Amino acid sequence: MTADARAVELTRAAADAARDKLAQDVLAFDxxxxxxxxxxxxxxxxxxxxxxxxxxxxxxERLLELRAKPVRREGEREGRWVLLDFGDIVVHIQHAEERVYYALERLWSDCPVIELPNDSA
Known part of the structure; x- marks a missing residue:
C-alpha cells in the first residue's frame, strides 16, 4: 500500500506553501x-x-483551498515544533534546532520519500 493520490496532492500543496514562507529542508515520507x-x-x-x-x-490556508482542515494541531503556543494533522498527511514544522535534535528523518529513513516539485529549492 502506498500513499493515495489525495495525500500526495495535499503533501505537494503543503510543501509549496511552506517553501513560499522560506521553509528549509522540506521532505516528505510515505x-x-x-x-x-x-x-x-x-x-x-x-x-x-x-x-x-x-x-x-x-x-x-493552502490546504483549506483544497478543502482539507486540520483535525488536530499541537505546539502552536510554543512555536518551536508545530504538528498539523490533516488525516491523510501530518505536517511537522520544526524550529531548526528541534529538527536537528529530534532527527525525524532518521526515524523514517526506511520509508519511501515522496518526490516534491522543486526539490532543489
Whole structure:
C-alpha cells in the first residue's frame, strides 16, 4: 500500500506553501506501510518561532483551498515544533534546532520519500 493520490496532492500543496514562507529542508515520507493513521509525514524547518507560525498559517490556508482542515494541531503556543494533522498527511514544522535534535528523518529513513516539485529549492 502506498500513499493515495489525495495525500500526495495535499503533501505537494503543503510543501509549496511552506517553501513560499522560506521553509528549509522540506521532505516528505510515505509512511502508509508503517502507520495506519496517516499516509504521509511532511517535515520542514524554520529559522525562528515567527517563521514557524508563518509556515503554519500558509500551509493551513493552502490546504483549506483544497478543502482539507486540520483535525488536530499541537505546539502552536510554543512555536518551536508545530504538528498539523490533516488525516491523510501530518505536517511537522520544526524550529531548526528541534529538527536537528529530534532527527525525524532518521526515524523514517526506511520509508519511501515522496518526490516534491522543486526539490532543489
Amino acid at each position: 509512511v502508509s506501510e508503517q502507520l495506519a493513521l496517516t499516509d504521509v509525514f511532511l517535515l520542514c524547518s524554520a529559522a525562528n518561532d515567527r517563521q514557524v507560525k508563518a509556515i503554519q498559517d500558509a500551509v493551513e
